[in-house]
Every structure is written in structure tokens, then in C-alpha cells.
Amino acid sequence: NAGVMQNPRHLVRRRGQEARLRCSPMKGHSHVYWYRQLPEEGLKFMVYLQKENIIDESGMPKERFSAEFPKEGPSILRIQQVVRGDSAAYFCASSPQGKGYEQYFGPGTRLTVT
Amino acid sequence: GENVEQHPSTLSVQEGDSAVIKCTYSDSASNYFPWYKQELGKGPQLIIDIRSNVGEKKDQRIAVTLNKTAKHFSLHITETQPEDSAVYFCAASGRDDKIIFGKGTRLHILP
Numbered sequence: 001n002a003g004v005m006q007n008p009r010h011l012v013r014r015r016g017q018e019a020r021l022r023c024s025p026m027k028g029h030s031h032v033y034w035y036r037q038l039p040e041e042g043l044k045f046m047v048y049l050q051k052e053n054i055i056d057e058s059g060m061p062k063e064r065f066s067a068e069f070p071k072e073g074p075s076i077l078r079i080q081q082v083v084r085g086d087s088a089a090y091f092c093a094s095s096p097q098g099k100g101y102e103q104y105f106g107p108g109t110r111l112t113v114t
Numbered sequence: 115g116e117n118v119e120q121h122p123s124t125l126s127v128q129e130g131d132s133a134v135i136k137c138t139y140s141d142s143a144s145n146y147f148p149w150y151k152q153e154l155g156k157g158p159q160l161i162i163d164i165r166s167n168v169g170e171k172k173d174q175r176i177a178v179t180l181n182k183t184a185k186h187f188s189l190h191i192t193e194t195q196p197e198d199s200a201v202y203f204c205a206a207s208g209r210d211d212k213i214i215f216g217k218g219t220r221l222h223i224l225p
Contacts, residue, residue, distance in 0.1 A: 045214070095211075108156070
């Protein structure tokens with residue numbers, strides 16, 4: 001049973017470009033969460049999605065950031081017009097239906113903005 | 115909202131000794147407390163968890179305790195081994211299933 005998959009593992013973007021981070025949840029999981037981790041910091045919640053629905057986006061910056069989890073395919077975290085401060089590790093987690101507290105994390109995407 | 119404090123930020127213990135990491139939480143509605151281990155370059159891995167209706171839980175060399183009244187919970191690792199070196203995160207979750215993480219403890223196991 002494959003775990004949570006994220007790609008790419010490393011992403012380098014110049015200031016002003018767009019970054020797209022993908023997350024495939026564990027088989028049978030219908031909930032996806034995105035977190036951001038800055039160096040030497042804990043994980044900060046960004047957004048919680050179910051298929052075709054954003055449930056909680058209280059941790060998402062109001063501008064430039066968006067997330068989706070379509071009916072088919074992976075969840076996408078999109079960052080437009082990236083700035084140096086967006087450099088961080090972005091982790092996706094998934095959980096089974098009815099057990100949102102039981103989250104399993106992917107390996108993360110390390111975004112570097114030059 | 116929930117706030118989770120974690121101490122210490124760095125901990126060095128001799129191989130074979132015990133390590134203890136302590137956390138406090140602020141929201142009395144939180145009822146689920148997972149602990150994650152994060153190795154360099156990897157995502158956090160759930161290693162043990164405890165629910166608010168239980169005071170203690172053990173799994174081989176790791177144990178967690180919870181004091182609901184004081185809103186404290188702790189991770190205990192006995193007979194530490196080199197592979198225990200990692201960053202450990204405590205977390206708390208409540209009604210909305212949102213997980214709030216502590217800032218992490220970097221555990222070094224000294225040979």
C-alpha cells in the first residue's frame with residue numbers, strides 16, 4: 001500500500017514564476033491537508049480539502065496561493081508569482097474518511113525561490 | 115484557537131539513557147494528541163498517539179502520558195539508540211480535526 005506521494009521533491013523557481021506542487025493521498029483516503037514548514041520551525045496548517053471541496057483554508061495566505069483536489073487526479077497547491085519568502089518545505093497529509101485527526105504525511109516538496 | 119508549546123527545543127542524551135519531551139496545550143476541547151518523528155529530508159511520521167480518555171500509552175520503548183487537568187502531555191523514549199536521533203513534534207487536535215503542531219525538539223543521541 002503506497003503512502004502519500006508528493007512531487008516534485010525539489011522545485012526551484014525564480015521570483016515571479018509559478019510553483020505547482022502535487023499530492024496523491026494514500027489509497028482509500030479522501031481528505032488532504034497541506035502544511036508549510038520553514039527551517040527550524042514546526043508545521044503550519046494551510047488548507048484542508050476533500051474531493052472537489054475546500055473545507056478549511058484558514059491557514060492559506062489570501063493572495064497568490066490556491067489549492068484544489070479534483071475528482072480525478074492529485075491535489076495541487078499552486079503558488080503564483082513566487083517570492084523568496086515562499087521558500088520552504090511543503091508537506092501534504094491524507095486521512096481516511098471520518099478520521100481527520102489521523103494524518104499520514106508525504107515526503108514533502110522543498111521549494112527554493114531564487 | 116489551539117496553541118501547543120513544546121520543550122526543550124534541543125535535547126542531547128547518552129545512548130542507552132532516557133529522553134523526555136514535554137508539551138502543553140491551551141484548548142480544553144482538544145482530545146487527540148499525536149507525536150511525529152521527522153528525519154532529515156523526510157516527512158513527519160506518526161510514531162504514537164493518545165486520546166484524552168487515556169492517561170498513558172506505551173509501545174515498546176516509547177510511551178506517552180497525558181494530564182488533561184494540567185493540559186500537559188509528554189513523550190518518553192527509553193534505552194535510546196542512534197536511530198532515535200531526529201526532530202520530534204507533539205501536536206493536538208480537537209473538534210475540527212485540525213492538527214496544531216509544537217515547534218519541535220531536535221533529539222541527539224550521543225555515542
